[in-house]
Amino acid sequence: MVISRPVTGKYRAIKNKINVILFAIFLITPFIRIGGIPLILLDIPARKFFIFGLTIWPQELYFLHVLLLLGGFLLFAVTALFGRIWCGYACPQTLFTEIYDKVARVLTGNRHGKAGASKAVWAWVYFVWAVMSIAFSLVFLGYFKPYEEIIRDIVQGNFLTEGTLVPAPWVIFMIMSVGVAWGNMAYFRENMCRLICPYGRFQTAMLDGHSPIVSYNVNRGEPRREKKTQKVGQHKGDCIDCDLCNLVCPTGIDIREGLQIGCLSCGLCVDACTTVMGKLKKETLIDYRTIEQVTNPEAKIHYLRGRTMVYGVILTILVSVFAFLLVKRVPIYANAVRDKAITSIHVPGTGWQNGYEIHVGNLSHHDIDVRIDPEEGSPYTIIRTDDSLHISAGGYERIRYIVQYPESLGRPVANAMPITFTVTDQADPKVKKVIKSTFTFPY
Ligand code: SF4
Ligand code: SF4
Structure with missing residues (x-):
């Protein structure tokens, strides 16, 4: 399990701001009502979906289909234009990994990695993570069941399906959600990005030569310092092999080995190397570059290209279809x-x-x-x-x-x-x- 080392820098600061906004949105959305209507509520038993003021009924699932297609193509377009910024800056897996990491660092005395803290301390960390998983799952449940009903069922002790000994559906949801959240954060973590998430695997198809990726400047960095035998300055390449880029990485990968599925494009290794190289009065060895710029630093970024234009056309069509359906909707x-x-x-x-x-x-x-x-x-x-x-x-x-x-x-x-x-x-x-x-x- 990777618990990354904290780092400061430009991208860390951007991520902090985005994390606060996203976490606040996650926490408050289930409680927002506009004119008594939930802002977002996917009420599956009632087969009603409330999405930003629009109530989608079972007869109107085409709205949901168009919205899902819109979301999918928006993700493709953003990836082609800006690389995997969804993974690095907006994905719930990334957000919650950072929150759980932060708590672990505080409880273990701001250490990084599992080494350095006793088993008793880690047992405490796992316990606190379990409590957090319950709290977050309750909020998550609020996206599927009105929060008023959740509070009522807890207060009245409605934990079983009426007249049976079978747990109520919301209790089953909670058991599964807590299990997935805790298991994910305590065991899966980076493996979710590296091995399970299909989006990581799609990336090769969605990126092209003009898509930004985080990359290491091999020409300047290599041959790197031989840690065991050379002092800083005794090596030809600029990389001093401090490993900081690897230690701050939330998925524990070494970007110096090239683009990998596990790279979320979060930029934290850029911050790490910027700090290290800054002390040596040199420019960072790791930065955001397009795939073309990795081999040709002078290459220009073209945002308007075949793939992005096709995505633009598809998105325009989907938005128009959605608007048309909305205008034509008879309640x-x-x-x-x-x-x-x-x-x-x-x-x-x-x-x-x-x-x-x-x-x-x-x-x-x-x-x-x-x-x-x-x-x-x-x-x-x-x-x-x-x-x-x-x-x-x-x-x-x-x-x-x-x-x-x-x-x-x-x-x-x-x-x-x-x-x-x-x-x-x-x-x-x-x-x-x-x-x-x-x-x-x-x-
Ligand atoms: S390699 Fe760098 S950009 Fe990629 S996930 Fe790790 S820290 Fe983030
Ligand atoms: S942070 Fe920079 S200098 Fe340190 S190992 Fe990584 S690439 Fe080399």
Whole structure:
């Protein structure tokens, strides 16, 4: 397990600021409500996803698909333009590794690595990490279950599924989340980046000659000092083999061995070498360079290139599709199902009648009253006893109607005719959902 050595410098300072912002976002997001609606809540049992003011219902999962595609291509574009900055500066694995490392350093007396602290001290560290994992998992749970319900279930001791001895789903979630968080931080850590995370493996496909990477200047640095036999200054290359770049690395890799999957592009080894070389009045041997600049230091960075332009076009299309879906969104879900209990009948002197069960969902955050009518101008009439149907915010109602085709028009030749219903929000007639079904005639 790697516990990296602390370092100061330009990139460390940037990372510190970003870490504070990201950690604050992680902690407070589950508690944010705008007009009573969660900012982010993936309510899987209720099959409702609240994302920045948009409530996505099961019928609208295409919004989620477009958002996921957007996120994926944004990551590709950012990687092509700026290298693996997601890994180094924004990935939750990186953020939490730094938090757990910091706690370990404090508890072990600001030491780095496992050496130098007794087993008892490390047992204490593992215990504190477990407590942190529980606390962070509770916050994480708040992204999937409203925090009011979490507090209520804890206070009321609702740890079991009602009427059974099976742990409640949120308790199972907590057990898994704490296990993964603690196991990850106590054992997996850098191996998550080096061996498990697929994104690290994608990087070769996403980087090109103009993508920045962290690299070591072999020409200047080598041959490095022979630590055991040479003093500083007795070697040809500039690298004094102090190992600091390796010790500060959160994944424990030696960047002098070249670009590796484990390199998160975090820049901490740049800070380390800048400090060491600064003392020798020399420039750092490790820095951000494009892959082309590694072999040709004069090479210019071209941000506008084939790959980035393709990503730009795809992102523009996806944003447009998302905006279009958003503008076209009708906050009413409706469906008409033939009512099997009321078969198609002919009432002499009146006309032909069919029964329907109309299902209406309110996808908005306020109560609505809707009116259901056959399409304007069509021959059908609804035999109704009510003028409107009340549906609470986020609610769902079913109503049965008998629809009549008038005798005066005579029986059509076809045994079935299309029928269209409109479901209109009475407070805002522009909000209208159109549903289609068929009207049948008895033989
Ligand atoms: S090699 Fe340098 S940039 Fe890469 S992960 Fe390690 S410290 Fe960060
Ligand atoms: S920090 Fe710089 S000088 Fe020290 S080992 Fe790494 S590359 Fe060499």
